[in-house]
Structures are given as C-alpha cells and as structure tokens.
Amino acid sequence: MKTRLSLRVLSLLLVAALLTGLVAPVQAVSPRSSVTFTQVDNSAVSVSPIERTEEELHGMVDHVATDVVRVSIILEQASTIKAGFSTLGIAQNDSAMSYRDSLKADQDVLVNRIERAIGGKLDVVWNLTLAANLISARIPYGHIETIAQMDGVKTVVLENRYEPCVVEREDVAQPQMYASLGMTGSSLTWGAGYTGAGSRVAVVDTGTDTKHQSLNNGAFLYALEQNAKAAGLSYEEYVAGLDLLDAQEIASVLSVLNISKRISGLSAASLYLNEKLPFAANYVDSNLIVDHKSDYQGEHGSHVEGIAAANSWIPMRDGSFAEALEYTNVKGQAPDAQIISMKVFGANGGAYDSDYMAAIEDAIILGCDSVNLSLGSGSSGFSFNATYADLLSSLQQTDTVVTISAGNSYAWDDSADHNLYVEDIRFSTGGSPGSYSNSLGVASVESTFFNED
16 A cells, blocks of 8 residues: 555656646746737738749740750650550560651651751750650750751750769768668568569669679679578579579660660670679760769769668678678668669769650660669759650659659758748659659749740
C-alpha cells in the first residue's frame, strides 16, 4: 500500500513538472508584455501573380540574329512511341523499326529543305525518332522563324542547357545506406528473392567511377554465384535464366542507337565494359569517357548508381569478398542489377534537352527496365520546357519506367527564387526537366515556342 501511494505521489509530481513547463512559455506573452498590433487595410495591398505572355517571354530572350543557339525542330508526324508501338522489345519489332526509319527519311528531306531556305548547312546534333520526332541542331537565332514556317514543322523550341551544381565540401560524408534501406523496405524484397538480378538500370547523369569498389565486377559475379547456390542451381543455369545485357545484344541493336551516329567506328565491344557495367557512353562529348577524371562535372552519377545498385559485396585485398553493409554501410536498393551508364555532363559542359532525350531513347532500345534522371533545376518555373515536358509525360504510357527528380530542392523557398506571390498555393518544388509545370507556372525564357498556332 505504501509503495502504491509513493508511485501515485511521484506521478503527481511528474505531471506537475510537465504542466509547469507548459505554463512558462504562455506566461512569456502575458498582458504585461509590450507586444502591440496595428490593423491595416487589406484592400490597400495590391499583389498580382506572375503572368507573362509568349510575346513578353520572346522579348526577354537576349539574342541577336547571328547568335548560334541550340534548338529542337519538332515535326508534325507522331514519334514511334506516340504512334502506338510498345517500348517492350521495340528493337526487335520490325514494324516499329521500319516506322522509325521512315521518320528519319522524312527528317533528311526536311534538312535538305532547311539548308536551301537558310542558304547553308544545318549543324545537326541529334535525329530523334523513338520517344520524339525532332531534329536537334545548332542554328543562327535569326533563322528560327524561317524554319518554324516550313511544311511539316510543328514548332521550333530553344533547348534548355543544364549544368550540375558542384559543391566543394570540407567534411567527408559518411553514407549510412543501412538506415535508408530499412526505410524503403528493401530487406523484405531481398528476403523474398528480389535483388535486382536480371534488371537493367540506366542512369543518365555525370557518368561513373568505373573503378569504385561498390561497382566491382568480381563482387557482382560473386553475388550471382551466391544467388545460384541459394536457388539450388549451378552458376551457368542461374545466369541463363537472367536477362543480362551483353556485347552480343548490344551489337544486334548498335545501328539503331543514337550514340552510334555520334561516334564514328563505334563497336559493341567498346561500349561494353563488364557484366556489372555492360554499357557506358558519353552523350555530350561524343566519346566513351564516362569517368569523373576528365571534367569538373562532379561524381553525382556514381552517387546515384550507388543508391540504385551498389553491390552486396566488396572485394578484399586477399581476393575474397565481404558484405558491403558491414564494411562500408553502402548497398544499393537493387544490388544485383546491371548499370547502364549514360553520361550527359562532360568536358563540353552540361546537357541540352535533346542530349538526355537521346540517352533515354537508347536506354529503351537497350531494353532497360528503368531509366533514372536524378537531375533538375532548382529554379522552379523559370526553366520549364513545355515541349519536353510533354515528351517525358508521354513516356508514362510506355512499358519502360522513366523516373526523374522533382527539382532537387528540399524546400519551396529555395526553389522558387523567393517569388512569394503566385496563383498556385501548393508551393511544389518540381523543376525542369520534368513532366509537369510547377507552382509558378511560368514558361522558361529559353523555352519559347516559335510557330503560328
């Protein structure tokens, strides 16, 4: 009885202490404080949301007729995907490839017409026909209106160019993937046997540290061996059941890859590195250098690839392999997936819109299960490109999962350039490239359309 009474007294004391803690801040704003309020007339405050017409945006573009700009010439005819062809096994679909060839032939005819109209050669960068039907080219700004008026041209749009935000940090970050993996429930999927084995993950970014321990090919093959044992199969039997991308498959689709038109003498053997990294190409420099040593674009690509598919095992000095989480705290969500490295930030700078779209098309041809673009402007609204937003949006209806980051800004205030007065109160941080406009709803100055619609 005495013990119970003591507990009750202690409980009352604890409650009293908590209540005392709650009272303190309330007393801090007692009537004796000097806080005063002044009522204002709300009708006297005039604020208008940001609204700009196409004409105003056109006038804000600071170009003269002789400036060479990068544009996308969008053709009226539907792209291969928009014509209704599935992305699943599209490279083996003769009808789809035939349709794609016809689009390219029409583009060649248009290029000849453009060259006659402007009195010079058109500097073509990409001919896209799969996810988009467009010609990306460098032209003098003054020729845009002429091209936009030509038969078969739907619109001409200035392409955005994106540069990675590279920040020097004094402190070395200590990754703790074991925590994030628990949050996403990855361990549950691994326990059910889903480790990403046989999956192809394309990463469109700054490239890959091909020598990184988390992407070691020997460790990747060791993981497949462990999977085979767990399944009661020989290694050969297990691998035969996986859909691993290899040099032979790359060779079979090489002629229809966009990158093959940019690098002369390209071979499947040069694109193929190993089983973990079966494809690696540089879409902005038009070469095969995908590491981070040849430019100052940062190591973001390797960072993203590690989150997606860092190996379960890492190599040790004695030739053995150790569990990655135990030694490095790093293991990917799908550790046994292959990584298709598509570098779009390189020695020649950042990615134009058509650069990342060319990579996406090639990822589809290579049969990638997912395509990751972990990039996006933090200046939401002012780099939004409606043409490419529509193209990205159309990919949602395909059999390929294309994911893109939503602005890369953790808070709306950071992404909105402090434009507080807007029509949409959602304050979303969606930036560009992306598949929809964000809360500011303002078209980019560098994405102005040129047509008569």
